[in-house]
Amino acid sequence: MAVGPANNKGPERQGFLLDLVTGAGGDAESLQKLTDAAARWISTTAGTAIECAAVLHRQRSCPATAGSTPDAAGIAASEDQHGDGPTALGSALAAPTVISQAGSRWQAYRRRLLDSGFGSALAVPLELLPGSAGTLVFLGPAHYGFNARVINEAAWFGEVASHSLKLALDVHGVIRAGDNLKQVLESRTSIDVACGVLMAQNRCSYAEAFSKLAGTSRNRNLKVRSVADSILKAMPSGAPGTRFEPPAIA
CATH class of the missing domain: 3.30.450.80 (Transcription factor LuxR-like, autoinducer-binding domain)
Incomplete structure (x- = not known):
């Protein structure tokens, strides 16, 4: 220094x-x-x-x-x-x-x-x-x-x-803001993928799938992200990667 x-x-x-x-x-x-x-x-x-x-x-x-x-x-x-x-x-x-x-x-x-x-x-x-x-x-x-x-x-x-x-x-x-944004994006990705799984399993809309997630979240007193992660972990192939990486700057 x-x-x-x-x-x-x-x-x-x-x-x-x-x-x-x-x-x-x-x-x-x-x-x-x-x-x-x-x-x-x-x-x-x-x-x-x-x-x-x-x-x-x-x-x-x-x-x-x-x-x-x-x-x-x-x-x-x-x-x-x-x-x-x-x-x-x-x-x-x-x-x-x-x-x-x-x-x-x-x-x-x-x-x-x-x-x-x-x-x-x-x-x-x-x-x-x-x-x-x-x-x-x-x-x-x-x-x-x-x-x-x-x-x-x-x-x-x-x-x-x-x-x-x-x-x-x-x-x-700035660093803290970037870390918070990354966490939000990673959380959003997990929830979206879990909703996709529910949509395929139940032949329902995204709104209906998210409502199921939210209902389970309230009943179990868990965050929606935690419910989504549990659904993804229960998949036969395991949870898909949902980590967000910002695009590289040339």
Whole structure:
């Protein structure tokens, strides 16, 4: 996975994106790749080991969390229980925010940071598509303070992370849609073949055959696809192949 030039400088930064798709099987794995890259990048700028936690909120989905280390992952996951940190849905950060001893908003969250061995935190909101919200939290060691240079670098990295994660989420969404369509087509094929068997056996129309399938489905509390599969498996020659394969693109 590309993480940019070693010195975090140079013309390569313009248009730079992280590869959060290769080797990632879904949104959560892309988020994990993001925290790993973020920790490496900001550690280079800070000159010390900085960890990263992240939380991704999406409509109609459970929050996805990740961390560059188990402790960082624990900080991210704790928001499900406490919901009082900068990654909580509704925290509405507008800009990178340092979590410090000053003020009272983050005191409970800060105590959890100290209990996990971290001395400070820098929360960076991610700009994602409507219906999605995410935050990166950079975690510094004990007695570490985020200076202006590191904060500016984290803000720039947040922009890169936003564009990269949006792309990854779009790719995973397309893949899921394709898998769902394939399942629907395979299910439809099984049902159509089973209806053909019933039509031949009972000399009836397709509508009558499907009505028989649907009636058996209701009586046995099974899906229509399951009833169709049982009919096909009972055929003397066994169930015919019904797997849908999309046409090859020349």
